[in-house]
Amino acid sequence: MREASDRSDDLLLDDFLTGEQEAFDELMRRHEARIFALAFRMTGSRADALDATQDTFVAAFRQAHKFRKDAAFGTWLFRIGINACKDFLRKRNRHPWEGDEQLEHTAAPGDVERTASLRVDIVRALEALPEEYREAVCMHDLGGIPYEEIARLSGAPVGTIKSRISRGRRRLAELLELPAATTTSKDET
Amino acid sequence: MNEPMDHAEISEQLRAFALGELSHDQALRVRTHLAGCGACTNEYRALESLLQLPAEEPTELESRRLRAQVLAALEPSEQAVVGLGKPSPFRARIAQALGAAALLALVAGIGYVATNLSGGSDGGGVAEGGAADTAGGGGVADIGFELHFRRPQSDPFGTTLDQSVEEPPAPEGAEDLTVEQQPKEGADNDQGSVSGGGAGGARTLDEPVGDGQVRPLYVRGAGILSDRKLALVGRYGLPLVLFPQTYTPADATDLQTDFLARLANAAETPERSDRILECGSAVLARPHPVLPALATYGRLDNEPTLVMAFAWTDAPDGPLDQFMVWSWPRGDCAAAPGYRAGFINR
Numbered sequence A: 001m002r003e004a005s006d007r008s009d010d011l012l013l014d015d016f017l018t019g020e021q022e023a024f025d026e027l028m029r030r031h032e033a034r035i036f037a038l039a040f041r042m043t044g045s046r047a048d049a050l051d052a053t054q055d056t057f058v059a060a061f062r063q064a065h066k067f068r069k070d071a072a073f074g075t076w077l078f079r080i081g082i083n084a085c086k087d088f089l090r091k092r093n094r095h096p097w098e099g100d101e102q103l104e105h106t107a108a109p110g111d112v113e114r115t116a117s118l119r120v121d122i123v124r125a126l127e128a129l130p131e132e133y134r135e136a137v138c139m140h141d142l143g144g145i146p147y148e149e150i151a152r153l154s155g156a157p158v159g160t161i162k163s164r165i166s167r168g169r170r171r172l173a174e175l176l177e178l179p180a181a182t183t184t185s186k187d188e189t
Numbered sequence B: 001m002n003e004p005m006d007h008a009e010i011s012e013q014l015r016a017f018a019l020g021e022l023s024h025d026q027a028l029r030v031r032t033h034l035a036g037c038g039a040c041t042n043e044y045r046a047l048e049s050l051l052q053l054p055a056e057e058p059t060e061l062e063s064r065r066l067r068a069q070v071l072a073a074l075e076p077s078e079q080a081v082v083g084l085g086k087p088s089p090f091r092a093r094i095a096q097a098l099g100a101a102a103l104l105a106l107v108a109g110i111g112y113v114a115t116n117l118s119g120g121s122d123g124g125g126v127a128e129g130g131a132a133d134t135a136g137g138g139g140v141a142d143i144g145f146e147l148h149f150r151r152p153q154s155d156p157f158g159t160t161l162d163q164s165v166e167e168p169p170a171p172e173g174a175e176d177l178t179v180e181q182q183p184k185e186g187a188d189n190d191q192g193s194v195s196g197g198g199a200g201g202a203r204t205l206d207e208p209v210g211d212g213q214v215r216p217l218y219v220r221g222a223g224i225l226s227d228r229k230l231a232l233v234g235r236y237g238l239p240l241v242l243f244p245q246t247y248t249p250a251d252a253t254d255l256q257t258d259f260l261a262r263l264a265n266a267a268e269t270p271e272r273s274d275r276i277l278e279c280g281s282a283v284l285a286r287p288h289p290v291l292p293a294l295a296t297y298g299r300l301d302n303e304p305t306l307v308m309a310f311a312w313t314d315a316p317d318g319p320l321d322q323f324m325v326w327s328w329p330r331g332d333c334a335a336a337p338g339y340r341a342g343f344i345n346r
Helices: A011-018 A020-042 A046-066 A073-092 A110-130 A131-142 A149-154 A158-175 B007-016 B024-036 B036-051 B060-073 B076-083 B091-118 B156-164 B228-240 B249-266 B271-282
Strands: B126-128 B147-148 B218-219 B291-300 B303-312 B322-329 B339-341
Touching: A011 A020, A011 A046, A011 A073, A020 A046, A020 A073, A020 A110, A020 B060, A046 A073, A046 A110, A046 B339, A073 A110, A073 A131, A073 A149, A110 A131, A110 A158, A110 B036, A131 A149, A131 A158, A131 B036, A131 B156, A149 A158, A158 B007, A158 B036, A158 B228, B007 B024, B007 B036, B024 B036, B060 B322, B060 B339, B228 B303, B228 B322, B228 B339, B249 B271, B249 B291, B249 B303, B271 B291, B271 B303, B271 B322, B271 B339, B291 B322, B291 B339
Parallel strands: B218 B291
Antiparallel strands: B126 B147, B291 B303, B303 B322, B322 B339
């Protein structure tokens, strides 16, 4: 049998489902950094990011047998990560005293408040987006997932995904109350 | 060369533009468009805000532990579904542990009787393991042990409680863990609301456990619980019991049934003792050696709930630096349990 590191994600998933723990380890090794990065961006603390990453993988492995492979495993996993972070934040927000205790380890003192405030604003704004906009924006802008890949996972045309991302960003700008740029180009529709 | 770009084209290139991944010419075209298009500029600003959020990567240690935690979080039945329920080197020991737990169910019943007999007044209650009806199994035990319901003054567990158990070092504004202690009735008696468990086969409370430093903690009257509080119990509560600094996976394997019985024996009623043994045994059957560190009953989502916290590690030699907190609504071990896991605060 080939080394786990030489196998594709799909092959590893098959091997994982038939009981190979090495495949489980390799899948996590490959994808945990991206999920952790997403979770850290959303939660702002290493401890919470670890918890949210854990929730993501537990959910993914519980649903692994349902994965239809119409998109890449990493794309499917990332979408689970977005939802896991959202659920994690919803639970945590019931206890707003918890959460930012580790920010001081990741930013200079002057940046801490600004970063925390920005994150809270962005997370709130993302939560306020329609789900299909939020998912597309997070997958593409935070996850770097190509339009075509998101379209495959969502079962929507690529043009629809592009439109969701564009509209989602503009709506996000409104929600973030970013100073509006007033210039209007002649071909604006 | 510098043909105007439409909004859709710009939108598609904005991320690469923001990350500096476009060629000079491409970037120039985007910049030119943005200078004259308010809608695309707004889109770009929103994207910039998203990308300003700092991203971190897990350390190698976090990564390793994360994998172990995910594996541990999958129920044995789920691991079987996904094929990870292979025989483990711990299976034989677990089988022994479960057998011992069944036996200790009898012990716990006797311990409870002894607790009631002692009245919690002068700490002199002693039960001899001869024959007694047990609440759990209703059978008769003759296993040749004795229980001493007296905690010695030198017991470091008691010292820990006296000093710091009232409130865990939670973040400012955190809810209390509401660890209640009943008034002590005598200088030599500290069998209060928080207790270290009593039964443990032939071991007595006067004997050292492990290296003699710690014992499991049963908390009476945990009050209203929440998901977050359960995580706090694991993260901040377990250090109060000093498990993390003291025990290794080998200790966990050796002592887990002893500690489980101690927790069961400290419960307020035989029914609760039974539930602790039953639910706790299910957790001991998991593929990693875990040490039952803390148990309590409280109300979670308006349901009376059994909560048990376990210390464990994925490192070969410990220390036990991670927690699992399980919660069973109504103490029903067959019900889907709640689960929290993470690192114990140091």
